Amino acid sequence: MTETSSNNGKETSAPSLHVAPAPHLFGKALTTRRMMLDVLIALTPLMATAIWVFHWYAVVQVGICVLTCVASEAAFTVVRRRSVSVGDLSAVVTGVILGLSLPWKAGWHVGVISSVVAIGIGKVIFGGLGHNIFNPAMVGRAFVTIAFPLALGSAGYVLADSSLNVVTQATPLTAAKQGGAIAPLWALLAGNVNGSLGETSAAACLLGGLYLCLRRSASWEIPAGSIVGLVLVGGIQNLVNSHEGFTVLHHLLGGAFLYGAFFIATDPVSSPLTHKGKWIYGFIFGVVVMLIRLFSGYPEGVQFTVLFVNGLAPLINRWTVPTPVGGPVPSPAGK
């Protein structure tokens, strides 16, 4: 496309210029793909702990979910006659988060069905990446929780005569609810307790979560608000029932709370946009998780709480529209 033009008697090839609107400079390091990659990197401590505690089962479960999520996304986008967008890694992230939230013992059909529902109903039906209201991984998991209650109930975690010692016991939260032995805090921190694949180690969740917040790929206000909410309700419960062994610290470190607060509630698409909104969202998340744990039949409340606060996010956005610096735009009459 270059033409030659004479300039001062010399022949130079004219550069091909174009016009475009401002701004003409961009922060190049930031892409959606980079954010997804950060989430995957942040999940490696959890994956490592899962393999350490649950051995081969972790690899199989997460592997099935990731493969099915990617395949579903490819299939659904082809059906909708859109270009396949698997390269943006969002399906992989959904697959890993979903896989890590399942019990080790759930059969391959649980992984496959939850993945197909997560991508198909949690994401594609709404319009794909960026358009979903609810967290896709939790939509998938909620579906199989109700469809296969035994596989995902308390019994789905325990195998009394397994060679893997940790799965012969109930999960810490189930044990606390049914009056069994209280798991020691260090075990909740390190992760050699029973539970969903990714939730067992509080230390891994904190490590990965901190990385994510420092990289600004997750908003720190959400986990911060969640911890405040949980500690508030858990603290009150602790004071009222001080004879019970399961303290607020156990609630903080045990179960899927940290996993949910750092990795699931922080999904940007389904959470509010403003700083104030994120604090409120996190706070409600922490409070409702505790309420479900204390007052409902379920030992753990993270997945339903996530779906609940996802539904509240548009309302929270509306409540927390920030006022511009300099005040609101003056109405014509009031000028």
Add this chain to the structure above:
Amino acid sequence: MSSIATKTSGRTGRAGRTGQRTFARGVHPPGHKGPAADASIEVMPPPGELAIPLLQHLGAPCEAVVKPKQEVAAGEMLGKATSFISAPVHSPIAGAAQRASVATLPNGRHVKTIPVKAAGEQLSGRALWNDVLGGEWPADLDQYDAERILQAVQEAGIVGQGGAAFPTHVKLTLNENKPIDTIVVNGCECEPYLTADYRLMLEAPQPIIVGSRLAARAVRAKRIVVAIEDNKPLAIDAMRLAAGKSNVEVVPLKTKYPMGGERQTILASLGRKVPTGGLPLDVGVVVLNVGTAAAVARAVVRGKALTHRVVTVSGAGIVKPKNLLVPVGITYSELIDHCGGLTPDAARVLAGGPMMGFALGVMKTPVTKGTSGVTVLTHADVARAAETACVRCGRCVDVCPLGLVPTKIALASKHKDWDLARRYHIQACVECGCCAYACPSAIPLVQLMRTGKAELPRE
């Protein structure tokens, strides 16, 4: 070796507290001041022909007062102001006026121009420099009263040199209901690549100081503050030296984009918030660019009109980046040729800086009083991935200096949902470009907000 620090030097003491030397949010694009920062201002040789646009300012266009073939002297008025918010235009060279023509300015407007063909002796080189910026400047300004200053500024056709080109005499007119207590002289130059204001502060600080003091006399302001970003330590020193014992204070501000936007400059240097939809005079402030201040000095002390200005020609796509003292009405192509021409990989020629500048489609466009620079970017500079869906990550909210939610406004604009756009304060947007700079999904946020504002139905 660049003389401008590329990182904040931290010598501002209380840098970082909102309202004291900085403002919340904003972005930190790389400064790219290196190429032109050390190039001292070169006087452009007078061209054979100029085309002076009759609209170079915000406000009403001028009416021509010369006829074709009429002889004009350097500095003679070519077009007179037609309303209060308007400014006359003058010829930078001596010669003969031609028949009126039309030109398209970088912002897309078609304006009438008066071409002038050079004839006779022209000031050039050192002599021109001394006439515009050099020479002696008086320290005692008591002989100039407010009326005289205002009249000189209006007759000289002075408009804001920072880019908005608002007629300066309107800013300096006393308003009984809104008294002014501070003049802020804006030497921030937050746009990457531009160094015209920096070099002006280094090489001609005296007219800037004199002009600021004259402007303060005109509006009876007690305080004069020169705001300079802290990546220009040499300019801070030069201005402090030139200010001497006068009441002009030099205040270094944290280097951040858009520190040079007047709302942010006022917030950072004085801690005052200009009301949305309002002007600096609502908080008792008048903001003047350093170039405007120098032009005010020339107009009042020497009785000369605004005909020349300093322009930076920079960017990776220009062979030899320079700072030039140019006459208004010279074409962009002459500036580019004077700087060695475009490199083979040049992709976009911008009037202004890369954050808010307009891309030029035609190089034979005339430079106006508001042109601060020409930035030429290469294909590598502007390469961007394709636009993807908004994932509501909130980066745009994190960086908007006005505290808006750009993604929601852009969404409302795309779907023409004007209630939603108003609820998110679309009219408060100043189109600085921070949101689009930070967006990981390459969404053209500024363009969507601009079209939204344009299509917003009147209430």
